[in-house]
Amino acid sequence: MTEHDKRNIAIVRLMYTGDETERANIAQDIIWHVPGHNPVSGTYRGFEEYTQLMPARMAPLTRWDFTLEAVMVNGNYVMTTLRLQGERKGKVIDIRGGHLMRLTDEGKVVEGWGFTANQDALDEFFSA
Secondary structure (H helix, E strand, O other): OOHHHHHHHHHHHHOOOOOHHHHHOEEEEEEEEEOOOOOOOEEEEOHHHHHHHHHHHHOOOOEEEEEEEEEEEEOOEEEEEEEEEEEEOOEEEEEEEEEEEEEOOOOOEEEEEEEEOOHHHHHHHHHO
């Protein structure tokens, strides 16, 4: 594994911290694709939409936790598999999923795609 690969894996791991370290690794022109048919689904363009609009559409969240299971790299693309546990408006979700992220040569996350093993459950969770 190259140093570039190791760097990209480390950056993607930081995307699950939920703090300023995560925000520091997001490109200003990020594009994030949320699958499904619910109020959160769609494409978010730019840092503001990713950090403000998407979370606003997810609210109110009582709990939203990711447990990384695997992180895989192929150049500037990094794939994660994860377990997602959340609570919103009295509904609980516990599903498996993943994210595919594309990084710039400078190490900023510039595009991401979400995946879930049970899209119907995620749609129901965010449609409540």
